[in-house]
Amino acid sequence: xxxxxxxxxxxxxxxxxxxxxxxxxxxxxxxxxxxxxxxxxxxxxxxxxxxxxxxxxxxxxxxxxxxxxxxxxxxxxxxxxxxxxxxxxxxxxxxxxxxxxxxxxxxxxxxxxxxxxxxxxxxxxxxxxxxxxxxxxxxxxxxxxxxxxxxxxxxxxxxxxxxxxxxxxxxxxxxxxxxxxxxxxxxxxxxxxxxxxxxxxxxxxxxxxxxxxxxxxxxxxxxxxxxxxxxxxxxxxxxxxxxxxxxxxxxxxxxxxxxxxxxxxxxxxxxxxxxxx
Amino acid sequence: xxxxxxxxxxxxxxxxxxxxxxxxxxxxxxxxxxxxxxxxxxxxxxxxxxxxxxxxxxxxxxxxxxxxxxxxxxxxxxxxxxxxxxxxxxxxxxxxxxxxxxxxxxxxxxxxxxxxxxxxxxxxxxxxxxxxxxxxxxxxxxxxxxxxxxxxxxxxxxxxxxxxxxxxxxxxxxxxxxxxxxxxxxxxxxxxxxxxxxxxxxxxxxxxxxxxxxxxxxxxxxxxxxxxxxxxxxxxxxxxxxxxxx
Numbered sequence: 001x002x003x004x005x006x007x008x009x010x011x012x013x014x015x016x017x018x019x020x021x022x023x024x025x026x027x028x029x030x031x032x033x034x035x036x037x038x039x040x041x042x043x044x045x046x047x048x049x050x051x052x053x054x055x056x057x058x059x060x061x062x063x064x065x066x067x068x069x070x071x072x073x074x075x076x077x078x079x080x081x082x083x084x085x086x087x088x089x090x091x092x093x094x095x096x097x098x099x100x101x102x103x104x105x106x107x108x109x110x111x112x113x114x115x116x117x118x119x120x121x122x123x124x125x126x127x128x129x130x131x132x133x134x135x136x137x138x139x140x141x142x143x144x145x146x147x148x149x150x151x152x153x154x155x156x157x158x159x160x161x162x163x164x165x166x167x168x169x170x171x172x173x174x175x176x177x178x179x180x181x182x183x184x185x186x187x188x189x190x191x192x193x194x195x196x197x198x199x200x201x202x203x204x205x206x207x208x209x210x211x212x213x214x215x216x217x218x219x220x221x222x223x224x225x226x227x228x229x230x231x232x233x234x235x236x237x238x239x240x241x242x243x244x245x246x247x248x249x250x251x252x253x254x255x256x257x258x259x260x261x262x263x264x265x266x267x268x269x270x271x272x273x274x275x276x277x
Numbered sequence: 278x279x280x281x282x283x284x285x286x287x288x289x290x291x292x293x294x295x296x297x298x299x300x301x302x303x304x305x306x307x308x309x310x311x312x313x314x315x316x317x318x319x320x321x322x323x324x325x326x327x328x329x330x331x332x333x334x335x336x337x338x339x340x341x342x343x344x345x346x347x348x349x350x351x352x353x354x355x356x357x358x359x360x361x362x363x364x365x366x367x368x369x370x371x372x373x374x375x376x377x378x379x380x381x382x383x384x385x386x387x388x389x390x391x392x393x394x395x396x397x398x399x400x401x402x403x404x405x406x407x408x409x410x411x412x413x414x415x416x417x418x419x420x421x422x423x424x425x426x427x428x429x430x431x432x433x434x435x436x437x438x439x440x441x442x443x444x445x446x447x448x449x450x451x452x453x454x455x456x457x458x459x460x461x462x463x464x465x466x467x468x469x470x471x472x473x474x475x476x477x478x479x480x481x482x483x484x485x486x487x488x489x490x491x492x493x494x495x496x497x498x499x500x501x502x503x504x505x506x507x508x509x510x511x512x513x514x515x516x517x518x519x520x521x522x523x
Contacts, residue, residue: 021354048398068398075397084385084395093384095403097358116362117404120433120441126389142440172339173353 001218003033003225003262006188009217010034010153013062015043017103017149017184019156019177020229023049023072023237025169027157027190029225029262031055034155035254036261045149047099047176049229050245053079054258056088057250063090065149067099073239074246082250094123094146102149103176106183114143154184157226158211159234160200161191165216168200168208171232181215190220192234224266240276241269285504290452291316291517293471293496294416295507297450299324300497301412302332302367309333309341309352309360311368315520317414317450321369322511323503361401364443366409369450370402374427375413377464377485379446381406381432389429402431406438410445416520418451420484435463452521453479455496460488469496 007030010016020026031051041062046052048069055061057079069080083089094102101113114133118124119142133145156177159170167189169177181187189211200209224231228238228245245253257268288296298320302310310321310332325332326344333350336342341350352360360366373396374382381402387393405411411432415422430437435458438444448468449456455469466488467479472495480487499507507517 066398068400070397076395081395084392087391093389093399095399096354096401097361097404100355100358115404116407116443119403119407120430120437120439120444121399121403121406122384122389122430123399123403126429141442172351175354 001220003029003190003220003222004036006030006218006220007033007037007039009186009188010037010039012039012041014039014152015045015150017151017154017180018044018046018051019154019175019180020049020051020226021047021173021175022068022070023229023242024173025157025171025175025177025226025231026051026229027155027225028227028229029222030155030157030188030190030220032258032262032265034060035258045151047096048077048080050077050242053077056080056083058254059088061089063092065092065094065099067094067096071242071246073237074242078246079250093126094118095121098123098144098146099149100176100179101146103179103183105146105148106150107179110148112145112147115146116141116143118144149183151180151184152186154180154187155190156180156187156211157190157231159192159231160195161189161211161219162197162200163194163219164197165189165211165213165219166197166200166209167191167211167216168204169210170204170208170234174210178210178212178215181211186217187215188218188220189216190222190225192223192225192231194219194221222262227266227269238269241272244272285501288499288504289518289523290471290473291521291523292499292504292507294450294452294521295320295323295517296499296503297455297469297471297496298369298414301369301448301450302329305329305332305367307331307333307365309335309366311335311366313368313370314414314416316416316517317369319507319512319517323506326506326510327503358401358404361404362408364409367412367447368405368409369412369414370405370432372413372415372422372432374422374424375415375449376424376427376434377487378434378436379432379449379458379465380427380430380434380437381413382427382429384429384431386428399429399431403433406433406444406446407441408443410447412447413449415449415451418453418479418482420482423483423485425485453482464488466490467493469494471496
């Protein structure tokens with residue numbers, strides 16, 4: 001399917017998980033398709049990067065679940081920052097590990113998992129709904145009972161996939177993309193290239209097959225679909241373009257790069273790079 | 278034939294900071310050193326190359342590497358978080374604010390509901406401080422950073438750590454000196470001054486009452502070999518001087 005077809009299955013008000021980490025292997029083509037749609041009022045669950053920044057700038061987020069939002073080489077995400085400073089949406093700010101155990105709980109159909117994180121910090125103050133649980137064994141330690149982060153849909157981007165939705169990562173870190181797909185009722189997987197199933201393990205080990213087809217609803221082939229975030233080994237982060245994104249007022253950036261379809265975006269990026277030479 | 282070398286230039290402030298950071302990882306054994314910031318990274322590599330050869334270091338992504346860059350292990354985020362929970366790690370984090378009990382803030386300045394300045398977010402500070410030793414690095418010691426009370430507790434300080442059995446803040450290193458919490462109430466204490474810094478300067482730049490012992494030792498001098506490693510092997514480009522100037 002196409003990115004726009006994938007996004008046509010999403011509805012306003014949904015809880016949406018977005019894979020990757022910071023400015024690394026983000027399903028940006030799917031996010032751009034989302035920006036072209038009318039879908040809004042989203043609860044977004046993300047190890048946040050420019051995915052969150054753009055959706056926040058476009059006013060599509062009702063609530064965010066995150067431990068951070070960053071562009072990595074540029075520590076603070078300007079659009080996220082501006083949105084927070086104008087109080088644009090509700091935030092569930094939790095620790096990175098709490099987030100991970102929330103995904104594990106959802107993937108394992110558990111209501112919560114205990115985690116030794118959050119206690120003593122203001123994560124408890126700003127999330128008054130968080131509960132604790134005491135170990136039923138002799139140690140008696142108290143933990144945060146991290147609730148399951150169950151989602152209506154997940155968007156992830158990987159290196160390769162077959163048509164059935166078996167997704168492969170060829171970079172250094174799987175991040176939590178498999179968990180996002182397992183923790184969501186539906187999942188849309190974009191990839192740099194769709195290949196035959198047999199092709200997946202011709203040169204790579206089977207443990208690179210991160211995402212399983214039974215957790216995937218639709219597959220989209222988008223070369224450079226993670227742009228401008230990194231998509232190792234196919235492409236490094238486009239640092240120059242990321243810097244442009246971070247320093248250009250959002251309406252101006254959106255008008256120049258996000259008004260058309262994915263093809264138009266990629267052409268506009270290429271044109272910009274040519275201007276810089 | 279005798280080879281004569283120019284005498285080494287005296288250590289810079291940045292190099293004293295490197296030594297102070299490296300010392301944080303002394304006698305750590307086979308644990309992961311997680312430096313955040315440039316000078317802590319130089320310090321961790323210096324410790325690994327000299328007095329703490331068993332330390333594990335990452336490339337900043339998902340690979341555990343030897344000092345020459347040779348991969349020796351795989352550490353994606355999900356395993357990194359388990360390593361944190363195991364306690365076999367000593368992290369040195371940054372701090373936008375830190376208070377006298379070691380509570381740290383990297384989330385936001387002002388009211389959390391609608392911050393005056395949104396920063397990174399809590400990141401892994403809550404799990405770090407409850408599970409593995411957590412030290413801090415502050416490249417510019419000032420009253421804006423060393424505050425009476427942080428706006429959002431991300432890293433847990435001693436006054437919020439009741440029942441946290443693995444909580445420990447070994448040290449805070451700044452461009453002025455080294456600080457610890459070796460006081461009866463675990464409030465911050467001046468443990469060492471970088472050569473050239475006075476107690477008055479530190480007090481002036483700190484927004485809370487700091488415990489100052491009668492005798493404050495200086496940060497130790499780097500050995501000639503350590504200076505050579507810092508200058509020629511670990512940071513030949515001199516990036517450390519951009520994080521802390523002399």
